[in-house]
Amino acid sequence: MSKEKIVLLDGNSLAYRAFFALPLLTNDTGIHTNAIYGFTMMLQNILKEEKPTHILVAWDAGKTTFRHSTFSEYKGGRQKTPPELSEQFPYLRKLLDAFQIPQYELDQYEADDIIGTLSKTGDAEGMEVIVISGDKDLTQLASDNTTVCITRKGITDLEKYTPAHVMDKYGLSPLQIIDMKGLMGDPSDNIPGVPGVGEKTAIKLLKEYGSVEKVYESLDKVSGKKLKENLTENEEKAFMSKRLATIEVNAPITISIKNLDYPGPDEENVKALYEELQFKTLLEKMAPQTESEPIKEINVHIVTDPDTIELADEMALHVEMIDENYLASEISGIGMTDGETIIFIPFEVVIKSDKLKKWFQDEQKRKFATDSKASYASLLRHGIEVNGFEFDLLLATYIANPSSSYTDVASVAKEFNYFDIQSDEVVYGKGAKKALPGEETLADHAGRKAQAVWKLKPILEDKLRDNEQFELYRELEMPLAKILGKVETTGVKTDLGILRQIGIDLSARLLELESIIYEMAGQKFNINSPKQLGEILFEKIGLTPIKKTKTGYSTAADVLEKLESEHEIIGFILTYRQLGKLNSTYIEGLTKEIHEDGKIHTRFQQALTQTGRLSSINPNLQNIPIRLEEGRKIRAAFVPSEPGWLMFAADYSQIELRVLAHMSQDEKMIAAFQEGEDIHTKTAMDVFGVDKDGVSSDMRRTAKAVNFGIVYGISDYGLSQSLNITRKEAGKFIDTYLETFPGVKQYMEDIVADAKMKGYVVTMMNRRRYLPDITSSNFNLRSFAERTAMNTPIQGTAADIIKKAMIDMDARLKEEGLQTRMLLQVHDELIFEAPEDEIEKLKEIVPEVMEFALTLDVPLKVEWAYGLSWYETK
DNA sequence: GTCCTCACG
DNA sequence: ACGTACGTGAGGACT
Numbered sequence: 062m063s064k065e066k067i068v069l070l071d072g073n074s075l076a077y078r079a080f081f082a083l084p085l086l087t088n089d090t091g092i093h094t095n096a097i098y099g100f101t102m103m104l105q106n107i108l109k110e111e112k113p114t115h116i117l118v119a120w121d122a123g124k125t126t127f128r129h130s131t132f133s134e135y136k137g138g139r140q141k142t143p144p145e146l147s148e149q150f151p152y153l154r155k156l157l158d159a160f161q162i163p164q165y166e167l168d169q170y171e172a173d174d175i176i177g178t179l180s181k182t183g184d185a186e187g188m189e190v191i192v193i194s195g196d197k198d199l200t201q202l203a204s205d206n207t208t209v210c211i212t213r214k215g216i217t218d219l220e221k222y223t224p225a226h227v228m229d230k231y232g233l234s235p236l237q238i239i240d241m242k243g244l245m246g247d248p249s250d251n252i253p254g255v256p257g258v259g260e261k262t263a264i265k266l267l268k269e270y271g272s273v274e275k276v277y278e279s280l281d282k283v284s285g286k287k288l289k290e291n292l293t294e295n296e297e298k299a300f301m302s303k304r305l306a307t308i309e310v311n312a313p314i315t316i317s318i319k320n321l322d323y324p325g326p327d328e329e330n331v332k333a334l335y336e337e338l339q340f341k342t343l344l345e346k347m348a349p350q351t352e353s354e355p356i357k358e359i360n361v362h363i364v365t366d367p368d369t370i371e372l373a374d375e376m377a378l379h380v381e382m383i384d385e386n387y388l389a390s391e392i393s394g395i396g397m398t399d400g401e402t403i404i405f406i407p408f409e410v411v412i413k414s415d416k417l418k419k420w421f422q423d424e425q426k427r428k429f430a431t432d433s434k435a436s437y438a439s440l441l442r443h444g445i446e447v448n449g450f451e452f453d454l455l456l457a458t459y460i461a462n463p464s465s466s467y468t469d470v471a472s473v474a475k476e477f478n479y480f481d482i483q484s485d486e487v488v489y490g491k492g493a494k495k496a497l498p499g500e501e502t503l504a505d506h507a508g509r510k511a512q513a514v515w516k517l518k519p520i521l522e523d524k525l526r527d528n529e530q531f532e533l534y535r536e537l538e539m540p541l542a543k544i545l546g547k548v549e550t551t552g553v554k555t556d557l558g559i560l561r562q563i564g565i566d567l568s569a570r571l572l573e574l575e576s577i578i579y580e581m582a583g584q585k586f587n588i589n590s591p592k593q594l595g596e597i598l599f600e601k602i603g604l605t606p607i608k609k610t611k612t613g614y615s616t617a618a619d620v621l622e623k624l625e626s627e628h629e630i631i632g633f634i635l636t637y638r639q640l641g642k643l644n645s646t647y648i649e650g651l652t653k654e655i656h657e658d659g660k661i662h663t664r665f666q667q668a669l670t671q672t673g674r675l676s677s678i679n680p681n682l683q684n685i686p687i688r689l690e691e692g693r694k695i696r697a698a699f700v701p702s703e704p705g706w707l708m709f710a711a712d713y714s715q716i717e718l719r720v721l722a723h724m725s726q727d728e729k730m731i732a733a734f735q736e737g738e739d740i741h742t743k744t745a746m747d748v749f750g751v752d753k754d755g756v757s758s759d760m761r762r763t764a765k766a767v768n769f770g771i772v773y774g775i776s777d778y779g780l781s782q783s784l785n786i787t788r789k790e791a792g793k794f795i796d797t798y799l800e801t802f803p804g805v806k807q808y809m810e811d812i813v814a815d816a817k818m819k820g821y822v823v824t825m826m827n828r829r830r831y832l833p834d835i836t837s838s839n840f841n842l843r844s845f846a847e848r849t850a851m852n853t854p855i856q857g858t859a860a861d862i863i864k865k866a867m868i869d870m871d872a873r874l875k876e877e878g879l880q881t882r883m884l885l886q887v888h889d890e891l892i893f894e895a896p897e898d899e900i901e902k903l904k905e906i907v908p909e910v911m912e913f914a915l916t917l918d919v920p921l922k923v924e925w926a927y928g929l930s931w932y933e934t935k
Numbered sequence: 936g937t938c939c940t941c942a943c944g
Numbered sequence: 945a946c947g948t949a950c951g952t953g954a955g956g957a958c959t
Contacts, residue, residue: 248945260945590957591939610939612958617940642941645955672951674944681953684943692942717944717950770949779949840946852950856944860951888944888951 067115067183067321068107069176071194072164076100076153078195078212080146082842084833088339093145097152097338103193103212104160105343111191116323117179117316118157118164119172127169128305135305137251152338159330163321170312173199177308180207182318193219198242200227201308203235220611232268243273243303252302257291273303341475357481361396361508363500364406367414373399375451377429377515379470380436381405381507383489383497386679387435388442388549388662393497396507400515405504411445418445427451429514431470433539434667438546453539454514457521459668460534463830467668470510477520482509533826533861538667541864544871544883545665545675552660553682553884554702554894556930557652563694564648567640574637581630588637591616602628619782639691647686647695654680660702665886672853673828673860674888683887685931696932701894709881709900710934711907711925712890715740716859717772723917724825724854727804734919741765747801748794767798771805772855774848809851816850824857825915826865862921863889866914873910877902892931900927 079099086095107113128135157164167175176192180202183190190207192199200222203209210219220226227235244263246254258266266283270276276283277296283289292299335344364370378397384390394407411417420426421440429452430436437447458465458473467473471484488506489495497503525531579585582601586593595614599606604624608615618635625631654661663682665675677683685699686692701708713719718740722730733743745756745764763784770780781791799806813835816822821831830853834846867886874881881895881903891911895903908923915921926934 587957589940589955592957612938615939638940642955646942646953650954666952670951674951676952678953681943684941684953686942688943712944773950774948776948778947782949841948844946844948848949856951859944890944 064189065114066189068111068113068191069179070118071172072118072120073172074195081839094338096146096149100153113323115321116162117321118162119175120166121171122166122168126171132305134251159334160326161324165316174309174312177202177310178312178314181310201235201238203227231264237267239303239307240267240273242306243299246302252305253298254302255291255295255299273299361504362404363504364404367416372420375427377511379431379507379510380439381503387439392439393503396511398511398515403508403512405508421445421447424448429518431510431514434542434546437543438550441550452518455668456538460530461524463671470513474513477517479513482513530827537864540868544867548883549662549664551882552662554659554700555655555661556698556700559698560648560652567644571640574633578633643692671830673857682885697930699931706894706896707927708931708934709893709895709903709927711923714922714924716889717855719919720855720858722919725804725808727802730802731919744768748797767794774851813847813850822850822853824854824861826861828857862915866911869910869914873906
């Protein structure tokens with residue numbers, strides 16, 4: 062029999078943690094549910110990860126504990142538990158009952174003490190003990206059999222403290238954690254400690270002397286006058302603090318560990334509770350497609366002869382496909398409705414009907430789609446053109462809130478309390494079991510989607526109008542969808558021969574590097590495995606680890622670069638990594654994506670990023686190498702699809718900083734762009750107070766990094782990392798920068814304040830991003846939201862601008878009667894292919910259209926280049 | 936499936 | 945004191 066394993070959870074601590082990590086959620090009856098939800102997520106994760114045989118949740122009992130008799134102010138000055146959290150505790154108890162997890166509390170004792178006592182008992186009985194809490198104090202319980210897991214950030218991320226990990230982190234044994242607390246105190250529990258002693262000093266003292274007692278025995282040996290004085294004067298406090306921080310391991314508990322076995326959840330009760338709390342996603346996970354909600358019967362007419370049906374001037378439609386990749390998938394058919402009757406037209410019927418094709422093409426016949434780009438591109442592949450899209454459910458949902466995740470029509474419909482529809486997973490199955498169902502089922506499914514679109518259209522349009530986002534949605538995103546559909550269908554011609562040749566060269570060099578690395582390491586190993594590589598570098602060779610990850614040593618490039626001078630193997634590993642990446646991701650990866658027409662057809666996700674940018678998948682053509690020459694050569698494989706044509710690329714220069722200049726209205730920054738100066742040099746001049754000739758390359762590099770940092774929502778730490786300087790130095794640069802550009806400083810402060818008040822930020826075209834964490838009491842979450850508040854309007858406005866430019870460009874090409882085709886968008890650049898004799902025209906119109914897409918208080922600047930391949934456009 | 940690493944803007 | 949730069953997608957290792 063395998064070893065018994067008991068998990069001990071600190072109920073109060075985890076509930077607090079969950080409460081503050083998540084935004085306030087409520088169900089229909091107005092009860093707050095965020096802590097319950099977070100707690101449930103944690104619990105499920107723990108049950109899945111640890112698979113315990115025994116389990117207990119310990120709660121703090123009442124107001125006073127035995128610690129208060131030692132120190133009446135223990136835990137004094139604590140904020141009252143927010144009522145939004147208090148009301149959730151009864152539900153947590155119910156939840157645990159439903160899971161059949163024992164709970165326990167003991168008068169005069171805290172949860173810590175119950176856990177401490179049981180962990181000791183469990184340990185003694187040879188059980189594996191896992192303690193879970195949000196309170197680092199509990200790390201004192203770590204032992205060979207007891208692992209203490211402390212929540213890190215978010216709600217499911219746990220840091221595991223074994224004695225070895227405690228030693229690693231603090232250089233102390235678990236029991237010495239108590240001494241550390243005794244010396245440094247703990248403001249959150251109102252434990253005083255010794256004034257002037259923080260974590261650093263406490264650890265130093267304990268490393269030298271071992272314990273609080275030993276420190277005081279050797280008081281005269283302690284260095285530092287002030288420190289000695291503080292210790293002497295506060296001896297009593299130190300010892301009392303140590304007592305307060307000590308977890309009781311002999312609490313008079315009245316339960317036996319043997320009775321804490323875990324039988325697993327009572328599914329019925331859990332389900333009922335989830336329903337009461339309206340935990341939709343958790344409910345879905347529970348009952349995977351076995352039973353779905355009772356769905357109203359609908360009547361879908363399967364069309365065999367299109368001539369017998371009447372098509373209205375306004376219809377909702379959905380092109381039904383099994384595969385999400387609409388550029389490759391077979392089409393089953395089209396579900397349609399005019400609000401009264403619902404029909405399904407099998408695709409073989411569609412393709413033969415001129416009547417249908419004519420209706421689709423007719424701009425005057427208004428179409429409401431689930432995903433207009435997918436409908437447009439999938440039908441265009443078969444020579445059917447669709448015009449007159451009037452509504453797009455995917456885009457409407459995304460514009461209303463970019464964080465809404467759109468997996469299928471059912472998932473979105475549910476958000477708007479529309480349930481008369483099934484999820485794709487239910488209809489098709491998932492994983493290996495995914496298969497095409499019969500026509501009746503498909504017709505019903507597609508018909509319901511069309512019906513959902515019909516019903517949801519007014520709701521979403523109202524919402525967009527209320528938010529003043531209708532124009533963004535209707536005049537920017539919808540027209541763009543069609544253009545993107547065309548771009549995706551066009552695809553980029555890819556020269557397989559060039560890819561192969563680069564691949565052959567790379568493989569040969571990788572083989573060479575591999576044998577050199579093995580020789581230097583003295584053994585063979587998998588260089589691609591961070592784990593194995595870490596062992597070789599930091600254990601076998603004995604290099605000093607600089608950074609660690611959750612699971613071991615970090616071997617990331619920035620870490621290895623710092624070690625480059627320590628051992629010659631590092632350089633070879635870095636090269637191996639770099640070339641390996643090129644070979645696997647780009648040579649092998651792209652080769653697999655070339656279609657029969659010799660082209661790569663990426664798909665642009667238009668409803669995914671939180672900022673309004675596009676993303677590119679299957680494959681990603683927005684991250685083709687350019688920074689290093691080795692990788693840049695891959696771009697030579699992207700060529701025009703017609704003989705005699707050329708590639709033409711145009712990119713915005715410094716678009717994000719220009720947007721910042723405009724939005725912040727900072728006079729100096731606006732002037733810099735109006736004068737047409739190199740912005741980084743100009744920044745360096747202003748920040749360092751030198752003239753143009755006084756700007757060294759190092760000063761420009763620093764200014765550039767600070768400019769980047771500003772756009773990202775700066776932090777001294779982030780800047781210090783990117784410049785490899787200390788935090789203090791980085792902080793100084795930032796201060797000087799913000800003094801130099803007071804408008805920028807004001808903007809950053811205003812945008813954060815505004816986000817706190819409204820709960821969201823907007824771009825120039827009114828794109829929104831909600832930032833619930835901006836009022837979080839959790840420092841990390843809040844800081845992240847603040848940086849996002851600073852960055853999103855900038856990145857998002859830049860995205861708005863290039864989207865507008867794409868629409869204008871498409872119109873302009875038509876207007877000028879050019880054959881030039883748009884091929885790609887890479888955030889701030891557009892790539893075209895064009896007949897040679899149109900190049901002169903493009904040189905003129907592309908910059909013009911892009912630069913005037915939107916008028917700012919600073920000029921936009923576009924640079925262009927053309928050549929025989931994408932590589933040549935530099 | 937998740938983590939780490941690394942490619943791009 | 946906290947542990948971070950903003951936004952993405954993909955491949956390989958490992959569980």
